Amino acid sequence: MTHDLESILVTRLRFMGDIVLTTPLLSVLRRAYPHAHIGYLAEAPYAQLLQPHPWVDSVYELDRRKGGLPMQLLRSMRRRKWDLAIDLFGNPRSALLTFLSGAAMRIGGDFRGRRCYYTHRIRPAERTLTAIQFHLSYLQPLHLQVAEEKPMLQITDAESQWAADFLAAAGYDSSQPIVGLHPGATWPAKKWFPDRFAELARKLRHEAKVQILFTCGPGEETLVERVVQLSGLALPPVTVLPLRQLAAVIKRMRAFVSNDCGPLHLAPAVGTAAVGLFGPGEPEIWFPYKAADGHRLVYQQVDCSRCHRDFCETMACMKAISVAMAYDQTLSALAAG
Numbered sequence: 001m002t003h004d005l006e007s008i009l010v011t012r013l014r015f016m017g018d019i020v021l022t023t024p025l026l027s028v029l030r031r032a033y034p035h036a037h038i039g040y041l042a043e044a045p046y047a048q049l050l051q052p053h054p055w056v057d058s059v060y061e062l063d064r065r066k067g068g069l070p071m072q073l074l075r076s077m078r079r080r081k082w083d084l085a086i087d088l089f090g091n092p093r094s095a096l097l098t099f100l101s102g103a104a105m106r107i108g109g110d111f112r113g114r115r116c117y118y119t120h121r122i123r124p125a126e127r128t129l130t131a132i133q134f135h136l137s138y139l140q141p142l143h144l145q146v147a148e149e150k151p152m153l154q155i156t157d158a159e160s161q162w163a164a165d166f167l168a169a170a171g172y173d174s175s176q177p178i179v180g181l182h183p184g185a186t187w188p189a190k191k192w193f194p195d196r197f198a199e200l201a202r203k204l205r206h207e208a209k210v211q212i213l214f215t216c217g218p219g220e221e222t223l224v225e226r227v228v229q230l231s232g233l234a235l236p237p238v239t240v241l242p243l244r245q246l247a248a249v250i251k252r253m254r255a256f257v258s259n260d261c262g263p264l265h266l267a268p269a270v271g272t273a274a275v276g277l278f279g280p281g282e283p284e285i286w287f288p289y290k291a292a293d294g295h296r297l298v299y300q301q302v303d304c305s306r307c308h309r310d311f312c313e314t315m316a317c318m319k320a321i322s323v324a325m326a327y328d329q330t331l332s333a334l335a336a337g
Helices: 016-020 023-032 046-050 071-078 092-100 131-142 157-169 194-206 221-231 243-251 262-269 323-336
Strands: 007-011 037-043 058-062 084-087 105-109 120-122 178-182 211-214 255-259 273-278 296-299
Touching (some): 023 037, 037 046, 046 058, 084 092, 178 262, 194 211, 194 323, 243 262, 255 262
Parallel strands (some): 007 084, 037 058, 084 105, 178 211, 178 255
């Protein structure tokens, strides 16, 4: 059966970076089944990341705000007659939706209370896997030749032109390198300090002679405006961009410096060097990017590293990241490009 799959449904409901990190799995599936219809189920607003995408034929968008079963969405999904469904998310809702997709073969994690929804269950790995390797491990029942791939998002010509026009209108010179800085993050404990982002921006502008662009997620406007003010640089107003427009703008940067959060993963996926500032998270899992491709990790292990805490009174791991460290790694990323 696995040699003649005609329709494959992949589910990863959220979040931004997690969905980007599933694209290597999509590449493997597309190469193994070049004529199969590949669908993807994700929540809004993350579903737009794959609209369009060369390895995805259809995207099903789940509205998280609505409780219960999305009957209209289910009816639309079930029209496809899926041969295979792969649940990369593994929460109760995604497990049930995978089961209700009607797929004859259903792959998911071997989790208590959910394993009954799958025909093939993937046990937790005995060693630490990168996020990319974790997703690829779900292909084991298919017995495919799997090589670790790089994440990829497609930016259309229209989106690329929009980004060029946006930057030109904001006063950026297309002939000079732009470095993006992203001071926000979902977890407060993952946020490097505003004054250090500001100092990094000044050093990059005055010493490295690059243009600086701060990016901002919803609800982060006040934080980023404060960083811009602290930097003393004359920069355009802070703008919250839709995800695909943000990715298109990042594609036009030479490097993108970010906390451990979703936008960090957009950079490698569009071919821009990522400089990841990591604190309480696990860089060996969530920064699977190669130095040979220009990406740089900024991380200092402390006694309480990998605590996974949302909030922290000491912020010891983030304090351990100096401006000099971030600056040197950004210069290294620029030189590699």
